[in-house]
Amino acid sequence: MADTxxxxxxxxxxxxxIKDAREKGQVARSKELATTLVLIASAIALIAIGSIIASAMxxxxxxxxxxSRDETYDYTHMFQILQMSVTESAFPLIAFMIIAMVGGxxxxxALGGYNFTWSSAAPKANRLSPKAGFKxxxxxxxxxxxxxxxxxxxVIIGMAYISLLIFKDEALHLDLEQYPMNLFHALDMIEWAFFLLCCGMIPIALIDVPYQSHKHNKELKMTLQEVKDERKNAEGDPAVKSRVRKLQYQSxxxxxxxxxxxxxVIITNPTHYSVAVQYDQNGERAPVVVAKGIDELAMHxxxxxxxxxxxxxxxxxxxxAIYYSTEVNHEVPQKLFMAVAQILAYVYQLKAHKKGKGAKPKPLKKDMPIPPELRR
Incomplete structure (x- = not known):
C-alpha cells in the first residue's frame, strides 16, 4: 500500500x-481569455474611434x-486618390490595430505570464502518435x-438576441433619419451590439481560467518519491553529506x-573543556583561540x-566562556580580555620563576572577571 x-x-x-516546466514551455494558458480580451479591446476601440474610421471611409x-470630367481623363488622378485615402485612414486604423494588438x-x-522558449517549438514524437491523437x-x-x-x-446566440431586442426600434426607424446621419447611427448600433456580443465571452473566460490553472497544476503534480528524489538531488545524499562533514571535521x-x-596557554575545565590561546606579545592582535574542544577532544x-x-x-x-563565544582562529571577545590577561600574566610569571628570574606567582583567583552574559 505504501509503494502504491x-x-x-x-x-x-x-x-x-514549476521552474523546469516553464523552461520547457509548460505554462497555464487560456485561449478563451486571450480571445475575450482581444475582442473586447477591439469593441472598445471601435466605440472610441469608430466614428473617426467611419468619417474617413x-x-x-x-x-x-x-x-469631374477632367479627372476621368487624368491617369494621375488615381494616385492622388490613393494618397488621400492613406492620409485619411492611416491614423484611425493604426490606432485600432494597436489597441487590438495590446489586448491580444x-x-x-495574463495567465501564466510571459515565457519564451524553443522547447515548445521542438518536434515531439507523442504529437505524431495515433494513440496520443485518439486520446x-x-x-x-x-x-x-x-x-x-x-x-x-x-452565449453568442443569446447575446445576439438581446442586442436585437435592444436596438430593434432604432434599427426600424433608420429610414426616417437623414443621410448620412442614419449611416453613422447604424454604425453606432453595430459597435454597441458587437461590444455586447464580446461581453458574452466573459463568463466563458471566467470558467476557463481557473480550469486551465487547475489542469496545469494537476499535470505538474508529483509523486512522493519524486519529491524525495528532488530533495535528495538538491540537498545531496544524506550519507554523502555526513561523510563530507566528517572529513571536513577531521581536516x-x-x-x-x-x-x-x-x-x-591551555585553559581547562579541567575535565570537559580545553581552550588553547595564543598571544602575540608585540600587541598586534588580541589573544587568539588556536584550538578548542570538549570531552575526548579536550583530553587530546x-x-x-x-x-x-x-x-x-x-x-x-x-x-x-571562551569555548562558547569564540571560534577557532578568532580573537577572544573584548569582554574577556581582562580575564585572559590575568591567565597570561600568571603563565609568563610562572615561566620566569622556573628560569629563576622572578618570584613564584600567586595562585589565580577563582572568581574571574567574566560578564554574566558570557557565563555558561
Missing part, C-alpha cells in the same frame, strides 16, 4: 518543478466616386473543449592540533599541550 501511494501524484509541484468613398498580447500572457480527441480535454464550444455558441581538527604547540588537546610544554591552567568558567 508513493507512485500516485498527490504532492503539489515544487518551485523547481465616408470621405474616401465619396471622393473616389465623385469625379495581454490576453496571451486527445476522446479524452477529458476534448469533452471540455466541446462543452466550451457549445457554451460559446449558446579542521588536524589543522587545529598542529597549532596547539604554538599556544601560550591537553595531551598534545603537555607533550609540547604548553602550560595548562584550570579555570572552568573562563574555559566555558
Amino acid at each position: 501511494d508513493s507512485y500516485e501524484k498527490t504532492e503539489e509541484p515544487t518551485p523547481k518543478k 465616408f470621405t474616401i468613398t465619396k471622393r473616389s466616386f465623385t469625379l 498580447i495581454y490576453g496571451s500572457v 486527445r480527441m476522446f479524452g477529458t480535454d476534448a469533452l471540455v473543449e466541446l462543452l466550451k464550444a457549445i457554451g460559446k455558441v449558446s 579542521a581538527a588536524n589543522r587545529m592540533m598542529q597549532d596547539i604547540p604554538k599556544a601560550d 588537546i591537553r595531551k598534545i599541550g603537555t607533550a609540547n610544554d604548553v602550560p595548562l591552567v584550570a579555570s572552568p568558567a573562563l574555559a566555558r
